[in-house]
Amino acid sequence: xxxxxxxxxxxxxxxxxxxFKKTTQEAASVGVAYLARNAFPMNDFTGMIKVSADxxxxxxxxxxxxMLRHLLTVMKETNQSDENLLDAVGExxxxxxxxxxxxxxxxxxxxxxxxxxxxxxxFNQQARYYAYVIIIKWKHxxxxxxxxxxxxx
Amino acid sequence: xxxxxxxxxFNKYSGLLIAVTLFLLFNLSVLGLNFYTSSTLDNDAISINxxxxxxxxxxxxxxxxLTIQVDAAQGKFNDKNTAELKKxxxxxxxxxxxxxxxxxxxxxxxxAVTLNKVSDSAATKAVDAALTIWQPYKQLLTPVINSQVxxxxxxxxxxxxxxxxxxxxxxxxxxxxxQLEKNTKxxxxxxxxIQTIALVLSLLLFGNxxxxxxxxxxxxxxxxxxxxxxxxxxxxxVKEGLFLLDPELLIGTQFSSSMNKILQHDISAKVxxxxxxxxxxxxxxxxQATNYISLLxxxxxxxxxxxxxxxxxxxxxxxxxxxxxxxxxxxxSFQFNRVIEDKRVxxxxxxxxxxxxxxxxxxELLKLKxxxxxxxxxxxxxxxxxxxxxxxxxxxxxxxxxALNTILANADKRASNHDDLAxxxxxxxxxxxxxxxxxxxxAIEAYAHQFEEHLSLLRKKTNWDTQEVLSLxxxxxxxxxxxxQIEVIVNAIQLxxxxxxxxxxxxxxxxxxxxxxxxxxxxVSQNQNKNVRLNLSLALLDQVxxxxxxxxxxxxxxLIRNSICHGIETAAARAAKGxxxxxxxxISTQMTPQGAIHFSVRDDGQGIVPARIRAAMVASGxxxxxxxxxxxxxxxxxxxxxxxxxTASTADKDAGSGVGMDLIQSLVNEIGGxxxxxxxxxxxxxxxxxxxxxxxxxxxxxxxLFDSTVNVLERVT
Numbered sequence: 001x002x003x004x005x006x007x008x009x010x011x012x013x014x015x016x017x018x019x020f021k022k023t024t025q026e027a028a029s030v031g032v033a034y035l036a037r038n039a040f041p042m043n044d045f046t047g048m049i050k051v052s053a054d055x056x057x058x059x060x061x062x063x064x065x066x067m068l069r070h071l072l073t074v075m076k077e078t079n080q081s082d083e084n085l086l087d088a089v090g091e092x093x094x095x096x097x098x099x100x101x102x103x104x105x106x107x108x109x110x111x112x113x114x115x116x117x118x119x120x121x122x123f124n125q126q127a128r129y130y131a132y133v134i135i136i137k138w139k140h141x142x143x144x145x146x147x148x149x150x151x152x153x
Numbered sequence: 154x155x156x157x158x159x160x161x162x163f164n165k166y167s168g169l170l171i172a173v174t175l176f177l178l179f180n181l182s183v184l185g186l187n188f189y190t191s192s193t194l195d196n197d198a199i200s201i202n203x204x205x206x207x208x209x210x211x212x213x214x215x216x217x218x219l220t221i222q223v224d225a226a227q228g229k230f231n232d233k234n235t236a237e238l239k240k241x242x243x244x245x246x247x248x249x250x251x252x253x254x255x256x257x258x259x260x261x262x263x264x265a266v267t268l269n270k271v272s273d274s275a276a277t278k279a280v281d282a283a284l285t286i287w288q289p290y291k292q293l294l295t296p297v298i299n300s301q302v303x304x305x306x307x308x309x310x311x312x313x314x315x316x317x318x319x320x321x322x323x324x325x326x327x328x329x330x331x332q333l334e335k336n337t338k339x340x341x342x343x344x345x346x347i348q349t350i351a352l353v354l355s356l357l358l359f360g361n362x363x364x365x366x367x368x369x370x371x372x373x374x375x376x377x378x379x380x381x382x383x384x385x386x387x388x389x390x391v392k393e394g395l396f397l398l399d400p401e402l403l404i405g406t407q408f409s410s411s412m413n414k415i416l417q418h419d420i421s422a423k424v425x426x427x428x429x430x431x432x433x434x435x436x437x438x439x440x441q442a443t444n445y446i447s448l449l450x451x452x453x454x455x456x457x458x459x460x461x462x463x464x465x466x467x468x469x470x471x472x473x474x475x476x477x478x479x480x481x482x483x484x485x486s487f488q489f490n491r492v493i494e495d496k497r498v499x500x501x502x503x504x505x506x507x508x509x510x511x512x513x514x515x516x517e518l519l520k521l522k523x524x525x526x527x528x529x530x531x532x533x534x535x536x537x538x539x540x541x542x543x544x545x546x547x548x549x550x551x552x553x554x555x556a557l558n559t560i561l562a563n564a565d566k567r568a569s570n571h572d573d574l575a576x577x578x579x580x581x582x583x584x585x586x587x588x589x590x591x592x593x594x595x596a597i598e599a600y601a602h603q604f605e606e607h608l609s610l611l612r613k614k615t616n617w618d619t620q621e622v623l624s625l626x627x628x629x630x631x632x633x634x635x636x637x638q639i640e641v642i643v644n645a646i647q648l649x650x651x652x653x654x655x656x657x658x659x660x661x662x663x664x665x666x667x668x669x670x671x672x673x674x675x676x677v678s679q680n681q682n683k684n685v686r687l688n689l690s691l692a693l694l695d696q697v698x699x700x701x702x703x704x705x706x707x708x709x710x711x712l713i714r715n716s717i718c719h720g721i722e723t724a725a726a727r728a729a730k731g732x733x734x735x736x737x738x739x740i741s742t743q744m745t746p747q748g749a750i751h752f753s754v755r756d757d758g759q760g761i762v763p764a765r766i767r768a769a770m771v772a773s774g775x776x777x778x779x780x781x782x783x784x785x786x787x788x789x790x791x792x793x794x795x796x797x798x799x800t801a802s803t804a805d806k807d808a809g810s811g812v813g814m815d816l817i818q819s820l821v822n823e824i825g826g827x828x829x830x831x832x833x834x835x836x837x838x839x840x841x842x843x844x845x846x847x848x849x850x851x852x853x854x855x856x857x858l859f860d861s862t863v864n865v866l867e868r869v870t
Contacts, residue, residue, distance in 0.1 A: 003631065006623035013619055030619050033626045034561035035633065129637055130630050133562070134623070 008103075009132055009147055012059060015099035016145060019092050020138050024074045028138040035130035041144045044068075045085050046120055047093025049100070050111040057127030057149035059100075060120065061092050067141035082117060090115040169366055176358045183351035190344045197337040199266055203248050203258065204330035207283075210245040211326055215319040217241060218297070222312050225303040232301070239298040242291065249287055252280045252329065276332040283325040286318045394505030397492070400450055402426050405500065415485065415505050417472060426503075433470040433485070442487075449489055450498050456491050463489065467508060484512040534593050535642055540650075542665045543643055545703055546592050550636050553581045554629060561625055575612040576796040578625065579605060580816045585632075587710035587816075588703075590676065591669035597635060604628050663694040666706045670740065673710055677717045684724055684735040685717055693742035693750055701844070704820050705752050709740055711813040712754040712840055720758025720838050730835055732757065745843075755839035761832040763789045773798065790830070794818045 013030060020028040046062040068085040077084065093113035101110055114120075131148035217238040224231055244259065248268070251258045255270035271277050293314050296307040384407065388395065394412040397405030406422040413420055418429050431439050441464035448454055448462075465487035472483070486508045492500040535543065560577050586601035607628060611621060660668075667689045678685040694702045721727075721736030728734060736758055743751045763786040770776045770792060781789070792798055796815040817840075821828050826845050832838040 003634075004627070006620040006627045009623050009627070010620050013623075030622050032562060032564045033623050034564075035558050035626050035630055128630075130558075130633050132623075132626055132630070135565075 003151055004132075004147070004149060009134070011099055011103045012096050012145060012147060013134055013136070015096040016061065016092060016136055016143075018099075019095045020071075024071065024138075026074075026138065028136050028143075031135035031137045031142060033132065033134045036133045036146070037126065037130050040131065040146050040148075041133060041135070042119055043144060044117065045082075045089040046116050047089040047096075048114045048116065048120055049093055049097045050114075051100075051108050051149055052111075053109040054107040055104070055149050055151055057147075059093075059096065059149060060146040061089065061096060061143065062146065063089055063092075063143035064141060067138060067143055070139060070141065086115045086117060166369070169362065169369060172358070172362045172365060176355070176362060179351075179358060180355055183348070183355070186347060186351075187344075190340065190347075194337065194340060194344075196267075196269055197333065197340065199260070200252075200268060200271070201330060201333045201337060202261060203266075203268055204252070204326065204333050206261065207245060207248055207252075207326040208323060208330060210241050210248070211319065211322045213241050214238065214245060214294070215315045218294070218308075218312055218315050221297065221303075222308055225305060225308060228303075230303050235298060235300070238294065242294050242298060246287070246291055249280065249283055252276075253284060271329070271333070273332065273336055276329055276336070279325045279329040279332060283322060283329070286322050286325070290314055290318060290322070392506075394503075396420075396503050397500040398426055398446070398489075398503050399500055400498070402446070412505070415507050430465075434465070434468055435471075438464050438468055446489070446501070449491060449501055452496065452498055463487070467512065482509070483507065484509045532642065535639065535646065538592060539660050539665045539668075540643070540647065541660070541662075542592065542669070543639075545699065546588055546594075547636060547640055547643065549588060549703060550585050550597075553585055554633055554636065557581045557629055558626075561629070571615065571617055572612055575608050576815070579608045579612070579796065580819055582608065583711075583813065583816050584707055587673075587707060587714070591673045591706065591710050593669075593672055594639075597632075597639075600632060600635060604632065661695050662699055662702045663691045666694055666702060666709070667691050669706065670709050670713060674713050674717065674738065677714055681717050682723070683717055683721055685721060686735050686737050687713070688737065688739040688741075690739075690741040693744060697750060697844070701824055704824050705842070705844075708752070708817050708820050708840075708842065709754060711817050713738060713740075715813055716754070716756035716758060716838070720756045720760070722759055726759075750844045751841055752844065753839055753841040755837060757837050760834040760836055760838050761790055761793070761830070762834050766790065766792060770798070 017028050020026060040060065041062070042060070043062040044065040045068060046060050048061075049059045051057060051059065065082075065085055068088045069080050071088055072080050072084060090113055093115065097110045097113055100108060127148050128150045131146055134145040134147070136143045136145055217234055221231075221234050221238065224234065247256075247258050250256065251268040252271050256268060257265045258268050260266040271280055290311075293307070293311040296304060297311050300307070388407060388409040391409045392411055394409055394415040396408035396412060399405060402425055403423050404420060404426050408420060408422070416429060416433065418432070420429070427439075427443065430442060434442065445459070445462055445464055448459055449456070465485070467484055467486050470483050470485050484507070486506045488504040488506075490502040490504070491498045492502055557578055560574065560581075564574055582601050582604045586598050586605065589595075589597035589601060607624060611617060611624075614621070670689060671687055674685055674687040694705065697705070716738050717736075721738075722730070722732070724734040727736065736756060738754065738756045740752075740754050743753070745751065766789050767781045767784075770781050770789070771778055775798075784792075794814045794817070798814075817828070821842060824842075824844060827843045829841045829843070830838070831841070
């Protein structure tokens with residue numbers, strides 16, 4: 001078996017899309033998809049999932065604070081503290097991890113999602129030669145889904 | 154076939170047929186017996202009647218005799234009485250003798266009837282006793298009958314005998330009658346009994362027939378029902394799609410339930426199959442399939458012979474729904490078997506299988522196989538390659554791929570559509586493909602070709618789903634991986650050479666490019682099964698910038714491919730035109746007195762023929778006949794530079810993707826200069842690129858197509 005396929009990557013994207021559709025009735029869509037090396041388009045708040053077993057690497061969902069604030073507003077959440085914004089990004093990461101667990105099964109061991117404000121510390125160690133960057137659009141905001149996961153050969 | 158069927162039917166219903174035959178035979182026998190008994194009873198009736206008449210005759214004899222005696226006492230004689238006596242006596246005598254030994258007598262209606270002799274003992278006894286009395290009586294009566302006058306003595310003797318025996322004779326005749334009646338009654342009783350028994354037996358036989366017939370019918374119905382149930386069970390369980398196709402191409406009444414899932418279409422009985430197929434496969438495959446199916450319905454074609462022609466043996470199908478799961482590539486396999494009766498094709502049994510998994514696995518295996526080949530083949534090729542050229546190739550490829558990635562990253566910032574995006578990617582990948590082919594790096598060339606094919610598919614779609622959007626970075630990543638592997642190896646070789654204090658023989662740019670182009674021409678002409686000689690004169694390339702030389706090499710690569718695939722004819726076609734069997738391609742560099750460099754590629758093929766381009770434009774479906782007719786020949790030739798346009802009807806690894814000329818145009822734009830095309834049908838085509846770096850890029854179309862020598866300079870942007 002070779003590398004991650006488009007179907008594998010789509011599982012993560014669908015999770016984000018489904019999350020937005022369920023909570024806001026408005027689906028998120030894919031803007032562009034490209035490759036990145038040493039220059040991930042990180043935003044204010046980031047949810048991270050580390051994977052192991054047959055796979056190795058990290059998945060990031062990074063969203064700007066304005067997007068998360070708008071999301072909380074739509075969800076009728078008035079408390080828009082940084083903590084709550086972090087929780088929102090963490091919940092999205094949780095949804096992604098749930099979907100991935102269902103799809104990859106025991107071949108992919110997924111850690112408990114971590115959430116950070118600002119740049120994550122693990123940022124410098126890349127699992128892939130080139131990571132996949134998918135810009136996800138919701139309303140006029142753009143979030144980044146960065147799939148830096150490789151399959152062990 | 155028909156005989157076997159008849160035998161089977163006979164075996165199946167033999168019991169029933171035998172029973173019916175027996176029933177008929179039995180009834181016929183009973184009918185015969187009835188006829189026989191009825192005729193016996195007729196005879197018995199005659200006997201009874203005549204026996205009764207004997208009683209009457211015995212009394213009339215006595216009465217007439219006594220009348221004659223009374224008349225005689227009065228001295229009278231009436232011959233009428235004598236005549237009557239004679240008649241009565243003769244009738245009684247004949248009848249009594251007939252009772253004794255059978256014979257003809259006069260019946261009641263004065264007609265002769267046959268009287269059977271009596272057979273049972275009581276009747277025989279009565280007849281014998283009556284004869285004993287009658288014989289002397291008759292003798293005594295004879296003189297009375299024969300006398301014409303009254304003879305008192307014989308009359309008295311007869312009268313006395315009559316007085317003594319008349320009653321006894323009457324009693325005997327009475328006994329005979331009674332006995333005969335009794336016999337007849339007994340016979341009639343027997344007949345009734347026989348008829349009753351026959352009727353009962355007949356009813357039993359009939360009942361048996363009906364019972365057996367019903368049992369057989371029920372058994373047959375049961376078998377049919379069971380067969381139907383089994384068929385339904387099979388159709389409900391079987392994984393494959395199974396159905397019958399009739400000559401009107403309608404789906405039969407029974408089909409497997411997996412059909413809906415496999416074809417992703419709601420199937421019902423008697424719906425036309427072709428529209429369902431049309432929605433699944435490409436237009437080309439559909440038209441091939443239509444022909445193939447009509448061929449199968451032809452009674453004269455042998456099924457085995459055309460088996461290999463089946464265009465649906467393994468076919469990629471397109472989803473009609475838009476959700477992501479369904480839009481993953483699927484492969485189906487359709488098999489057709491003819492159902493023949495009386496040498497006529499009644500139906501086609503169609504078996505459809507989803508072979509996506511097998512195909513994917515095979516592709517996966519092929520990929521793995523390719524990868525393992527890469528290592529050995531690559532190492533050899535890399536060791537052989539000129540290190541400078543290799544470094545240049547890696548640099549160019551990395552630059553190209555990074556540019557492609559930038560295009561992807563900025564896709565939504567441009568106003569361009571998907572078609573445009575695919576075209577931009579196509580140009581880069583095509584250039585990598587060409588260069589890797591020239592370097593002899595077949596694995597990279599094959600991968601780039603795969604990438605191109607994928608882009609061709611995407612180019613046809615107006616909307617890309619998420620997985621299609623993702624497929625581009627996925628393929629790009631794989632190509633980056635391959636290039637990075639080569640980099641690792643190349644660096645290792647370089648280090649090894651440096652540590653061994655040896656350096657590779659430095660070859661000039663021109664000889665390296667010559668080497669690459671020669672290798673490419675050999676490979677493409679072999680693929681296309683054409684005989685081509687390549688003449689190169691590229692020494693001047695050492696005097697231009699390396700980057701420009703590499704770009705010119707790229708132009709050379711595309712034009713060599715075009716010449717071999719589109720320009721140079723097959724050996725047979727060339728022979729027909731009186732040309733030498735091998736085609737010739739000449740690539741040369743020349744310096745003008747003004748110091749400008751001309752890079753030209755010339756082939757002696759069929760030339761650029763506007764009519765062919767017009768036909769290809771119409772066939773591409775992008776242009777209508779009217780639109781094509783409105784264009785001048787020069788405008789038509791310019792279409793060759795349009796992305797995605799090709800005069801080839803099918804694309805292969807070497808040509809037909811419609812991107813080569815587009816790439817040349819972008820290289821010309823990049824380097825800066827002027828591209829001139831000269832061509833004459835069936836004689837030659839020459840592309841001349843005048844490099845003038847500070848001039849705006851342009852394409853000059855000069856054509857000898859119409860024996861004109863008009864030079865037209867047109868700006869292409």
